[in-house]
Amino acid sequence: MRSYKVSQAARLLGVSDDTVRRWIDQGVLPVTDASPVEIPGAALAEHAASVASAAADPSDVLSSARNRFVGLVTRVQIEGVMAQVDIQAGPHRVVSLMTAESARDLALEPGSLAVASIKATTVVVETPKD
Numbered sequence: 001m002r003s004y005k006v007s008q009a010a011r012l013l014g015v016s017d018d019t020v021r022r023w024i025d026q027g028v029l030p031v032t033d034a035s036p037v038e039i040p041g042a043a044l045a046e047h048a049a050s051v052a053s054a055a056a057d058p059s060d061v062l063s064s065a066r067n068r069f070v071g072l073v074t075r076v077q078i079e080g081v082m083a084q085v086d087i088q089a090g091p092h093r094v095v096s097l098m099t100a101e102s103a104r105d106l107a108l109e110p111g112s113l114a115v116a117s118i119k120a121t122t123v124v125v126e127t128p129k130d
Contacts, residue, residue: 001040001041001042001109001111002041002111002112002113003032003034003038003039003041004039004041004044004113005036005038006020006021006024006036006038006039009029009039009044012044012048012070012071012072012090012113013044013047013048013051013090020039023047024037024039028047029043029044030043040111041072041110041111041112041113042109042110042111043111044072044111045072045073045074045088045110045111046074046110048071048072048074048088049074049088052088052090052091052092052093068115068118069087069089069090069092069094069115069116069118070089070114070115071087071089071090071092071094071113071114071115071116072087072089072110072111072112072113072114073085073086073087073108073110073111073112073113073114074086074087074088074093074110075110076103076108076110078100078104079100080100081099081100081101082097082098082099082100083097083098083099083100083102083103083108084097085097085098085103085108085114085125087114087116087125089116094116094118094123095123096116096124096125097123098125102125106125106127107127108125108127112127113127114127115127
């Protein structure tokens with residue numbers, strides 16, 4: 001399972017490093033035994049989804065969005081030959097339908113870092129090379 005440094009988690013959640021550290025101190029986010037501390041990917045994904053669903057956009061304005069969303073996989077549901085992959089990218093929840101083979105090849109699981117590239121109605125999911 002992948003884990004994230006405080007600064008990485010802060011960027012993915014759209015908050016400051018200090019906010020992430022406060023959440024760790026308050027027990028909102030668990031940490032691994034690594035030094036410096038890291039946050040397990042699945043816990044970070046769960047927190048990203050809960051923060052995004054709790055906060056509404058107060059501006060109430062229309063805007064255009066960029067076509068690449070970097071975020072955390074929050075859910076992978078595989079049934080037969082198809083898979084549904086949910087990604088929480090800041091305040092945006094992106095859902096991709098792909099083949100089960102693609103989801104397995106990308107090793108997608110809750111907490112995985114992924115980029116959703118959107119072109120018309122197609123969502124392509126990318127993962128960084130390790």
